[in-house]
Amino acid sequence: MSSSRICGLTDLPDGIARQIEVDGAPVALVRIGDSVLAVADTCSHAEVSLSDGEVDAEDRTIECWKHGSLFSLETGEALTLPATQPVEVFAVRIDGDDVVMEER
Numbered sequence: 001m002s003s004s005r006i007c008g009l010t011d012l013p014d015g016i017a018r019q020i021e022v023d024g025a026p027v028a029l030v031r032i033g034d035s036v037l038a039v040a041d042t043c044s045h046a047e048v049s050l051s052d053g054e055v056d057a058e059d060r061t062i063e064c065w066k067h068g069s070l071f072s073l074e075t076g077e078a079l080t081l082p083a084t085q086p087v088e089v090f091a092v093r094i095d096g097d098d099v100v101m102e103e104r
């Protein structure tokens with residue numbers, strides 16, 4: 001499986017989501033300590049950017065700022081209403097100073 005660099009590790013502040021375009025689609029990237037997690041940036045409830053929401057580093061969730069749904073950054077699952085559908089998750093990893101995404 002091949003992978004491609006999507007940003008530098010230093011581009012990602014710890015515990016704050018960043019929106020990155022990958023193949024023309026917005027992805028919310030979140031660095032939590034030594035790991036980086038990535039989910040589709042558009043909330044499954046409405047056209048709202050999840051990367052503008054707050055990250056809970058301990059629970060590894062992101063909260064949609066619009067109506068407050070919590071999404072798991074690990075599974076993409078909508079954990080609280082009003083969203084009921086998951087968001088896509090992407091396989092990303094840290095490679096030295098880079099953050100890379102596995103090809104889908």
Ligand code: FES
Pocket residue numbers: 043044045046047048064065066067068069081082083
């Ligand atoms: S837009 Fe995200 S919960 Fe409504």
